[in-house]
Amino acid sequence: MQEELYHFFPNDRAKEIAFLGATCLLEVLRKMLLIRNFEQRGEAAYGQGKVGGFYHSYAGQEAIQTACIEACGVRHWFTTTYRCHALALLLGATPNAMMAELYGKSTGLAMGRGGSMHMYADRLLGGLAIVGGHVPIATGAAFSIKYLKQKELVSFCFLGEGATVQGAFHESLNLATLWNLPCIYVIENNQWGMGTAAQRAVCVKPIGEHFAKSYGIRSYTLNGLDFFNCYTGFKDALHHCLADSKPILIEVVAERLRGHSISDPGLYRSKEELKELIEKDPLVQFKNILIQQGILTEGAYQELDKQQREIAIAAMQFAEESPLPAPIVLEEGVFAPREGL
Numbered sequence: 001m002q003e004e005l006y007h008f009f010p011n012d013r014a015k016e017i018a019f020l021g022a023t024c025l026l027e028v029l030r031k032m033l034l035i036r037n038f039e040q041r042g043e044a045a046y047g048q049g050k051v052g053g054f055y056h057s058y059a060g061q062e063a064i065q066t067a068c069i070e071a072c073g074v075r076h077w078f079t080t081t082y083r084c085h086a087l088a089l090l091l092g093a094t095p096n097a098m099m100a101e102l103y104g105k106s107t108g109l110a111m112g113r114g115g116s117m118h119m120y121a122d123r124l125l126g127g128l129a130i131v132g133g134h135v136p137i138a139t140g141a142a143f144s145i146k147y148l149k150q151k152e153l154v155s156f157c158f159l160g161e162g163a164t165v166q167g168a169f170h171e172s173l174n175l176a177t178l179w180n181l182p183c184i185y186v187i188e189n190n191q192w193g194m195g196t197a198a199q200r201a202v203c204v205k206p207i208g209e210h211f212a213k214s215y216g217i218r219s220y221t222l223n224g225l226d227f228f229n230c231y232t233g234f235k236d237a238l239h240h241c242l243a244d245s246k247p248i249l250i251e252v253v254a255e256r257l258r259g260h261s262i263s264d265p266g267l268y269r270s271k272e273e274l275k276e277l278i279e280k281d282p283l284v285q286f287k288n289i290l291i292q293q294g295i296l297t298e299g300a301y302q303e304l305d306k307q308q309r310e311i312a313i314a315a316m317q318f319a320e321e322s323p324l325p326a327p328i329v330l331e332e333g334v335f336a337p338r339e340g341l
């Protein structure tokens with residue numbers, strides 16, 4: 001990440017710490033640790049041959065969606081990409097149902113039909129695998145909010161920087177701007193689209209600021225390694241989106257700790273770069289701030305981490321013991337009608 005290129009939205013960390021308070025900050029840490037542990041165990045299960053298909057880890061980006069939910073709440077509509085495990089957990093999906101979905105079991109979130117890329121929760125419209133394909137869905141959710149006059153809601157759309165060069169993204173921004181739709185588009189720029197560096201795929205930089213300018217809409221650039229910067233930015237964005245019902249474009253500058261997916265050996269990053277990334281790990285940064293503030297001790301951190309690990313391991317056990325979907329239910333829960341019906 002070339003931080004000097006970006007003008008991050010200003011925030012006052014001391015003020016945010018005082019506002020959120022120790023109990024809330026520890027809960028935020030717990031959520032980020034649950035996401036990290038879930039991803040680590042999910043990948044381990046994949047390695048054991050228990051999980052098939054694709055697996056895209058959110059490790060390294062936890063601060064972003066955790067901050068969004070903390071700042072804006074869970075009542076809105078949310079849409080995201082295949083990198084969807086964190087958002088589902090944050091929106092109330094249980095680790096058991098999510099792990100069972102990874103294992104393709106009948107107790108899974110989507111009855112074992114969707115797998116890793118298709119997690120759903122109460123307000124989560126997916127978990128969708130086509131790059132850019134979910135952006136019109138999020139825009140449609142914003143349209144429904146406006147049509148139904150639900151003035152306290154917005155639609156959040158998380159996407160990777162790779163999707164910003166898709167037509168669906170620009171058609172969505174155009175319509176959302178024309179029709180004043182309350183949609184907050186969040187580009188999580190983790191620097192890579194599979195093995196292609198962002199600057200080789202997208203011709204503008206900073207992406208969010210540039211595209212927002214073309215559509216004449218408000219934009220934010222946030223530091224995805226810093227929970228507090230994300231928290232303040234999301235809160236401010238929600239305030240404006242609710243006030244004027246206009247779309248907003250946020251670019252969160254981030255890093256992913258793992259390869260694009262589990263099958264990516266990540267040969268395009270050097271060992272030194274990876275070492276640097278691990279040193280900047282947002283979870284560790286957040287933990288260190290809480291320790292400095294006297295809110296947390298190293299011992300308490302280890303204990304909290306252990307508890308979340310145990311939850312993820314128990315979820316593996318649950319998934320392991322759950323039945324596979326019975327062949328007879330194969331046609332249940334799918335939209336395509338059988339010929340002749």
Ligand SMILES: Cc1ncc(C[n+]2csc(CCOP(=O)(O)OP(=O)(O)O)c2C)c(N)n1
Nearest residue numbers: 083129130131160161162163190192193194
């Ligand atoms: C329309 C379409 N084209 C290609 C792919 C294959 N593909 C899957 S992920 C990906 C890269 C996307 O990168 P980005 O949008 O930056 O998101 P990230 O994976 O970094 O979170 C590609 C090309 C796809 N799923 N959909």
